Amino acid sequence: MKVKNFLTVIFLILPVCSFAQEQEDENSFSLTGQIRPRAEYRNGSFFPRTEETLPASFINNRTRLSIDFKKDRLDMKISAQHVNVWGEDAPVDRNGRFMLNEAWAKIYFGKGFFAQLGRQALSYDDERILGASDWNVSGRFHDLLKLGFENQLNKLHLVLAYNQSEEKMSGGNFYTGRQPYKNMQTVWYHYGDNSRPFQISLLLMNLGWEVGHEDNPSTRYMQTFGTYLTYKFADNFDLTGSFYLQTGKNNTNTEVEAFMGSLKLGYKINPKWSVFVASDYLSGDKIDNRKFTAFSPVYGTNHRFYGTMDYFYVSGYRTTNPGLWDNQLGINFKASNKVELLLNYHYFSAIQNRVRSLYDQPASQIMDVKKGLGSEFDFQINWTIMKDVRLMAGYSFMLGTKTMDIVKGGDHTKWQDWGWLSVNINPRLLFYKWQ
Secondary structure, eight states, X not given: OOHXXXXXXXXXHGGGOOOOOSOOOSSEEEEEEEEEEEEEEEESSSSXXXXXXXXXXXXXXXXXXXXXXXXXXXXXXXXXXXXXXXXXXXXXXXXXXXXXXXXXXXXXEETTEEXXXXXXXXXXXXXXXXXXXXXXXXXXXXXXXXXXXXXXXXXXXEEEEEOOSSOOSSSOOOOOSSSSOSEEEEEEEEEOOTTSSEEXXXXXXXXXXXXXXXXXXXXXXXXXXXXXXXXXXXXTEEEEEEEEEEEEBOTTSOBBOEEEEEEEEEEEOSSSEEEEEEEEEEOOOOTXXXXXXXXXXXXXXXXXXXXXXXXXXXXXXXXXXXXXXXEEXXXXXXXXXXXXXXXXXXXXXXXXXXXXXXXXXXXXXXXXXXXXXXXXXEEEEEEEEETTEEEEEEEXXXXXXXXXXXXXXXXXXXXXXXXXXXXXXXXXXXXXEOO
């Protein structure tokens, strides 16, 4: 969609709307805008650098316009965005690249039942398996149908997706589109609310992968299932944990047998200071096993969990996937109602100490390695400058090991760091309500 076409629709709507109090109602229309530029300095993020690697700097940007409509038992949202790097477009450019990142309708049938269909983000629990990936400049969306039931203590969702690359006249159902899966069925159940100390979620996801070729297509299915739990006790303590298994076959048509577990304990010292310790364990691939035993977080928001330099599950390995054991210590300081500082320390270890080379010569060389991968330090500051305007900045560095060089590349003796600065301007531009 071109920019001028989307803006034309908005300005045709504006005359029937007026600025109003910012409160929600059954019948309402709202228009929200977002401009989110982010400057980054990369000197060893995603992959460790070598001595010859030069640092890179750039500014990316997300511009988003969202329309929300509520009337009686119908909700609708249409959100279009333009993502770019400053300078990549010509100063005179006729090919504006607006795309829809959300376009859905939600119909309420009464007594807690609803159906939501169209393009939408999936964000469940702590986003470890299904997340909106909002750190990514474009975010993540799915085209699907969601059927659900919700009341005060119970939420049950059934998510159904079927993808095809085009309207076909013939030729079978071989899928060559941009989504990584051909079809998906997910059931999610949640019990509890914020007034209760204990909450639990259960998730079962069945992903259908396209394998074979157009003349002889077939679909293989991988299942991810498990639980996410939260428990608050003694006023200042909170405990969260998750455990997931994976079975079936992956997109390389290999049998899967993998698992992951996580545990996090937080303690609020006082209104300003809080600390936490956490441990995540994700199984790795045993190279002498015919099954694939490395766990995949599939569509989780991995930037949130495994270090902000994105060495793991955002970027790939130069060897077979050795898995990950991530032990973490964090300190949060709330300097004021508007300023928050965070410092996280990660110590990373591989699960498997035997890996197979994927790129180096000779190919498929098997190596015995030590499990220690290194330490990462992540610092971040969040500052709410004013209503709807937030500034965030961060700096991270990695102290890797020789094993890190083997599985990720680069040179651990060289300084590896990353810095960023982002401004999120996200105001409600219009709000109109009626009886």
